[in-house]
Amino acid sequence: MDTIIRKITDDDDNNEIIIKTAADIIARGGLVAFPTETVYGLGGDAFDVNASARIYEAKGRPSDNPLIVHIAALEDLYSLTDNVPDKALALAKEFWPGPLTMIVDKKSCVPDTVTGGLSTVAVRLPSHKIARDLIKTSRTFIAAPSANLSGRPSPTRAEHVIEDLSGRVDMIIDGGDIEIGLESTIVDLTEDVPVILRPGYITMEMIEDVIGDVRLDKALMTGVSDGVAPKAPGMKYRHYAPKAELTIIEGERDKVINRINSFVEEGRRRNCKVGVMLTAETYDMVEADVKISLGSGDSNEEIARNLFATLREFDETGVDVIYSEGFGDNGLGQAVMNRLLKAAGHRVIKV
Ligand code: TXA
Ligand code: MG
Secondary structure (H helix, E strand, C coil): CCCEEEECCCCHHHHHHHHHHHHHHHHCCCCEEECCCCCCEEEEECCCHHHHHHHHHHHCCCCCCCCEEECCCHHHHHHHCCCCCHHHHHHHHHHCCCCEEEEEECCCCCCHHHHCCCCEEEEECCCCHHHHHHHHHHCCCEECCECCCCCCCCCCCHHHHHHHHCCCCCEEEECCCCCCCCCCEEEECCCCCCEEEECCCCCHHHHHHHHCCCEECCHHHHCHHHCCCCCCHHHHCCCCCCCCEEEEEECCHHHHHHHHHHHHHHHHHCCCCEEEEECCCCHHHCCCCEEEECCCCCCHHHHHHHHHHHHHHHHHHCCCEEEEECCCCCCHHHHHHHHHHHHCCCCEEEC
């Protein structure tokens, strides 16, 4: 399949044509990858059963892993559910449009293909202008997972989408680099005490400030190996993993750096190409074959924004193993560590 690739520029008329072309493709049952404030999404008409089937196929994604339905206005939520809990409304008023997805009971009009057969639906009102214009112009709601091949890091640059999906989808809208870089926070509002199924830019603390107590899905930071499956089906799959084996070293900074340096030496002796993922502050403290800095260790925002691109970058360097520092898991650090732990298959060494 030929994939149309169009870049958003500061020429409004041209952008309008791009959105119109993309909306026509969605309306005809086709697939369009587009930027959101979190990561790039791969969109299709949420009410078109064939479009969701095509999304699963293009990503190589298991069809029991449900999609998020993207809407353009808060009122649209009422078209997808008969039951809007007060807490959902409070969160929507505070954080929508923005990087928050809410799980609510679904109406029968929402196809089972979108929800993976679940009785609930994931809904998100994105803040990115292109995403919102596309939803409005296509006059439907857009079911969209992240626009990567299943198992790969979510795309934060148009090049990532082109690399994974070119030839597999009808159109890719290049909206430049993404601001947040981690997927939306997912909160399940169907439980009495709402549950965070996936940490993200909207942190647990921010949510608790609005609706009081919430729980963090236990399986999130520990992985499925402990016997409890995460409630968001997508969180149970191996994800984000670079080709090389990634290990996280956690502990006091000096000890972490010492341990990483000894792993690098050991790798040299074994003729193994070692990659290290660092922060701006620790970059000069390690001598490795390949070093990549995620940004300042003082800015979880910066680390979040660079994480997925860095994991992809390592694949191009041909390293055999990768070591990474750990990051605190308060606030946004929780989301960063959740993705990093998954990428590492939960391989952590504490020093
Ligand atoms: O930021 C985002 O959320 C991006 C952009 C494109 O909006 N989308 C995204 O979609 O990350 P995806 O498909 O990669 O992740 C959706 C997650 C999966 O883990 C899926 O299992 C979970 O949401 N999910 C969807 N519907 C659900 C439901 N009804 N109950 C529980 N989990 C659900
Ligand atoms: Mg995804």
